[in-house]
Amino acid sequence: MEFFVAQIITGLANASSLFLVACGLSLIFGVTRIVNFAHGSLYMLGAYIGYTFMQVLPGGLGFWSSILLAGLSVGVIGVLVEMLVLRPVYKAPELFQLVATFGVILVIQDIALIVFGPEDLLGPRAPGLRGVIRVMGEPIPKYDITLLVITPIVALTLWYLITQTRVGVLVRAATQDREMVSALGVNQAWLFTGVFGLGSALAGLGGALQLPKGGADLLMDFHILAPVFVVVVIGGMGSLPGAYLAAVIISVLNVFAVTYLPQSTLVLMFIVMIVVLTIRPYGLFGREEVAGEHGQVGEPERPIKPASARMQLLASGLILLLAMMPFYTASFSLVFTTDVLIFCLFAASLHFLLGLGGLVSFGHAAYYGGGAYVAALLVTHVNTPMELAFLLAPLGAGIAALAIGWVCLRLTGVYFAMLTLAFAQLLWSLVFQWGEVTGGDDGLVNIWPSEWLKPTIIYYYLTLLFCVGGILLLRHIAHSPFGYALRAARDSQRQAESTGIDTRKIQLLAFGFAGFMGGLAGALFVFSKGSVFPNELEIARSFDALIVVFLGGVKTLAGGVAGGVFFKGIEDILIKFEYWRLVMGLLIIFVVILAPEGIVGSLRKGAERLNLIKSRHM
Amino acid sequence: MLKVNAINSFYGKAHVLRNLSFNVPKGHVVALLGRNGAGKSTTMKSIMQLVRPSSGEITFKDEDIVRLPSHQIARLGLGYVPEDRRIFTDLTVIENLLVGWQSPREGAVTWTQEMLFDLFPNLAERRNNRGKALSGGEQQMLTIARTLMGNPSFVLLDEPSEGVAPVIIEQMIKVIGQLKSEGLTVLLSEQNLHFAQAVADSTVIIESGVKMFDGTLETLNSKPEIRDAYLAA
Numbered sequence: 001m002e003f004f005v006a007q008i009i010t011g012l013a014n015a016s017s018l019f020l021v022a023c024g025l026s027l028i029f030g031v032t033r034i035v036n037f038a039h040g041s042l043y044m045l046g047a048y049i050g051y052t053f054m055q056v057l058p059g060g061l062g063f064w065s066s067i068l069l070a071g072l073s074v075g076v077i078g079v080l081v082e083m084l085v086l087r088p089v090y091k092a093p094e095l096f097q098l099v100a101t102f103g104v105i106l107v108i109q110d111i112a113l114i115v116f117g118p119e120d121l122l123g124p125r126a127p128g129l130r131g132v133i134r135v136m137g138e139p140i141p142k143y144d145i146t147l148l149v150i151t152p153i154v155a156l157t158l159w160y161l162i163t164q165t166r167v168g169v170l171v172r173a174a175t176q177d178r179e180m181v182s183a184l185g186v187n188q189a190w191l192f193t194g195v196f197g198l199g200s201a202l203a204g205l206g207g208a209l210q211l212p213k214g215g216a217d218l219l220m221d222f223h224i225l226a227p228v229f230v231v232v233v234i235g236g237m238g239s240l241p242g243a244y245l246a247a248v249i250i251s252v253l254n255v256f257a258v259t260y261l262p263q264s265t266l267v268l269m270f271i272v273m274i275v276v277l278t279i280r281p282y283g284l285f286g287r288e289e290v291a292g293e294h295g296q297v298g299e300p301e302r303p304i305k306p307a308s309a310r311m312q313l314l315a316s317g318l319i320l321l322l323a324m325m326p327f328y329t330a331s332f333s334l335v336f337t338t339d340v341l342i343f344c345l346f347a348a349s350l351h352f353l354l355g356l357g358g359l360v361s362f363g364h365a366a367y368y369g370g371g372a373y374v375a376a377l378l379v380t381h382v383n384t385p386m387e388l389a390f391l392l393a394p395l396g397a398g399i400a401a402l403a404i405g406w407v408c409l410r411l412t413g414v415y416f417a418m419l420t421l422a423f424a425q426l427l428w429s430l431v432f433q434w435g436e437v438t439g440g441d442d443g444l445v446n447i448w449p450s451e452w453l454k455p456t457i458i459y460y461y462l463t464l465l466f467c468v469g470g471i472l473l474l475r476h477i478a479h480s481p482f483g484y485a486l487r488a489a490r491d492s493q494r495q496a497e498s499t500g501i502d503t504r505k506i507q508l509l510a511f512g513f514a515g516f517m518g519g520l521a522g523a524l525f526v527f528s529k530g531s532v533f534p535n536e537l538e539i540a541r542s543f544d545a546l547i548v549v550f551l552g553g554v555k556t557l558a559g560g561v562a563g564g565v566f567f568k569g570i571e572d573i574l575i576k577f578e579y580w581r582l583v584m585g586l587l588i589i590f591v592v593i594l595a596p597e598g599i600v601g602s603l604r605k606g607a608e609r610l611n612l613i614k615s616r617h618m
Numbered sequence: 619m620l621k622v623n624a625i626n627s628f629y630g631k632a633h634v635l636r637n638l639s640f641n642v643p644k645g646h647v648v649a650l651l652g653r654n655g656a657g658k659s660t661t662m663k664s665i666m667q668l669v670r671p672s673s674g675e676i677t678f679k680d681e682d683i684v685r686l687p688s689h690q691i692a693r694l695g696l697g698y699v700p701e702d703r704r705i706f707t708d709l710t711v712i713e714n715l716l717v718g719w720q721s722p723r724e725g726a727v728t729w730t731q732e733m734l735f736d737l738f739p740n741l742a743e744r745r746n747n748r749g750k751a752l753s754g755g756e757q758q759m760l761t762i763a764r765t766l767m768g769n770p771s772f773v774l775l776d777e778p779s780e781g782v783a784p785v786i787i788e789q790m791i792k793v794i795g796q797l798k799s800e801g802l803t804v805l806l807s808e809q810n811l812h813f814a815q816a817v818a819d820s821t822v823i824i825e826s827g828v829k830m831f832d833g834t835l836e837t838l839n840s841k842p843e844i845r846d847a848y849l850a851a
């Protein structure tokens with residue numbers, strides 16, 4: 001019993017920063033509808049900035065002022081991010097802002113590296129709170145008790161702000177109908193900036209508060225992201241009491257898991273999330289999303305036409321050029337081209353889902369990494385011949401996608417996206433923690449192709465065949481009746497169903513097929529590298545694909561491919577520099593601001609404008 | 619007070635308002651009439667810049683308001699009451715009013731919550747209820763009251779009679795009369811000719827976004843063929 005109580009207290013204390021970060025994210029989403037992926041980065045900055053202040057400000061007063069100052073500074077940084085990066089893209093298509101926040105992640109990572117250095121920082125102890133207090137005989141760190149008191153105070157303050165002040169009323173009103181709020185004379189832009197600043201400050205506060213328990217390091221941003229999203233989704237996007245309850249549930253369960261089932265710690269929260277969303281699709285306290293409620297109508301979607309003769313010629317020329325490549329280049333550029341081709345197939349498979357199906361998956365790495373792991377596991381554990389493993393990998397990924405899709409497709413919009421992310425993280429945690437089978441962090445090595453496929457040139461042709469074939473197949477399906485049905489389901493579910501299309505079935509099949517193609521890319525990848533590590537399943541990998549699809553252009557079929565080439569090409573050049581993330585992040589932000597239709601879409605618009613001018617002259 | 623001059627508005631490629639022009643003089647109640655889908659709500663939204671007209675001019679108190687953000691237009695004293703009410707269902711009646719609050723404006727009535735509760739006694743009893751708990755008629759009153767909290771000198775009222783009981787319609791007629799006597803200018807969109815006749819000084823009739831008639835109610839009544847052609851029976 002005593003031990004039990006002590007565990008719960010520790011859990012509640014751990015819930016503290018998780019709650020602060022999560023309610024910041026939830027507030028931001030509620031009002032601006034932006035899923036701020038850079039939220040983890042703001043949390044990390046809070047920790048670093050708090051640490052820096054603590055070095056100069058002495059004593060207990062210095063410690064607590066440092067925490068407050070960290071919150072304030074991160075709030076200011078949040079305001080800057082909102083004004084410089086997000087304001088210009090509010091008018092862009094939904095979810096495009098996401099990509100901008102990916103860019104911010106990269107920029108902040110490198111700035112933190114430059115300013116604070118690469119070493120992990122050990123968090124200072126809180127002065128005067130070093131020892132433990134005995135609660136029913138069990139030792140509890142004094143700092144944990146302090147956190148137990150602080151969190152409800154912050155929560156109550158927020159509650160007061162949200163429910164009892166006019167600003168809070170405006171925030172809640174904007175969560176429901178932004179346009180109406182603005183038609184009543186409220187300047188939305190400042191409301192957004194204010195909320196973004198407040199949310200960021202909460203993240204910074206969370207980062208600084210956990211210093212004595214965890215310190216500061218450069219991986220904090222991604223590590224906090226998954227739990228925070230889980231908490232926000234379980235609680236219900238936009239709900240503060242929900243975020244609090246969910247943070248407590250997750251943290252307490254986690255403390256028990258550490259004691260009783262240490263292998264399950266990472267997996268556990270995703271299982272909780274999946275269970276909660278299955279029972280309550282919009283989280284514990286969430287409201288049903290109504291997509292496009294009172295939204296402005298965008299430009300009409302232009303129908304995707306089969307390629308013109310000129311485009312076909314261009315594509316054939318490109319394929320020919322690729323096929324001739326071994327005759328005119330060195331083998332290292334073949335290896336590089338192999339990487340690019342695989343990445344393009346991966347991106348194209350996500351584009352199929354996202355562009356055609358309108359199904360935004362945040363966890364597409366599950367199928368890419370999943371395919372790679374299926375092949376690697378088969379080779380490692382049951383000595384499967386490479387050819388067979390290569391064919392079974394996409395099948396495995398496809399089946400996994402069907403199963404995951406079956407659960408996720410009960411939801412729509414952001415909840416759907418979050419659930420796909422959760423499943424990807426679930427797979428990642430399984431692979432990461434189940435070391436005996438998957439090799440854990442050490443990965444699986446010695447996964448080479450059969451002798452006859454081993455030479456670089458031969459493997460290059462194999463990749464070319466499957467990637468070009470795969471991309472053409474995806475294109476072909478886009479123009480088939482299945483592709484039309486998929487688009488119909490995206491544009492208007494109700495209309496599609498009234499014409500007899502089973503939208504859920506179509507979407508599920510599309511999800512499975514995209515997973516299959518992602519798995520094919522993964523299989524090509526694992527045999528080209530000879531090894532696979534858990535990072536192929538990571539959030540960052542899913543983000544890579546998302547960035548590429550958005551940057552390439554969601555509305556054009558060439559988008560995934562063009563984005564893939566662009567992204568890999570730039571990465572290959574930049575990665576030679578020490579601070580490539582900074583440059584890459586800035587580049588992404590610029591593309592988002594300057595070319596909101598993506599590269600291909602904007603190029604086409606530009607070309608049309610030129611044509612228009614020309615035809616006027618004539 | 620409000621001048622709309624040759625505006626064109628689109629939804630995507632659909633051309634909804636075509637060279638629409640009309641004036642609303644100060645202190646008048648003008649009824650914008652037309653059938654379902656004629657473009658009445660789009661006219662209102664274009665004035666508020668919730669839909670951006672692709673060409674044409676709109677001036678309010680001689681100030682050009684095209685391309686201004688909606689909140690600035692509202693702050694000039696132009697109040698907008700949307701057709702689908704759009705009250706904040708999770709907020710209480712009082713909180714809904716709070717969202718609409720603006721500082722007092724010269725030359726316009728300064729409304730307080732109590733004055734609005736006098737105007738709409740039904741709302742007074744429900745002041746602490748959430749928007750979603752209100753009946754359709756009460757929601758309609760709330761959306762008008764919320765806009766009045768901004769102390770507008772001009773109100774755009776989009777189909778206040780839609781989907782509410784006849785008793786409430788009678789109450790709305792009284793309210794509009796009261797607003798007019800307080801010196802407010804009103805542009806009212808309607809399909810209900812009886813309602814329009816009870817409150818309006820003059821009318822503008824549109825059909826498929828094109829103006830078909832512009833004049834006083836007497837003139838309209840003397841031309842039943844126009845009434846029959848462009849208004850629902």
Ligand SMILES: Nc1ncnc2c1ncn2[C@@H]1O[C@H](COP(=O)(O)OP(=O)(O)OP(=O)(O)O)[C@@H](O)[C@H]1O
Pocket residue numbers: 297629632634652653654655656657658659660661701777809
């Ligand atoms: N959001 C929208 N997207 C596309 N078309 C729209 C949209 N809103 C309205 N329309 C179309 O524009 C035209 C004018 O609509 P509007 O709502 O202005 O008409 P209205 O006169 O207010 O009709 P009602 O009496 O039904 O309210 C209609 O043909 C309608 O179908």
Ligand SMILES: [Mg+2]
Pocket residue numbers: 658659660701777
């Ligand atoms: Mg209307």
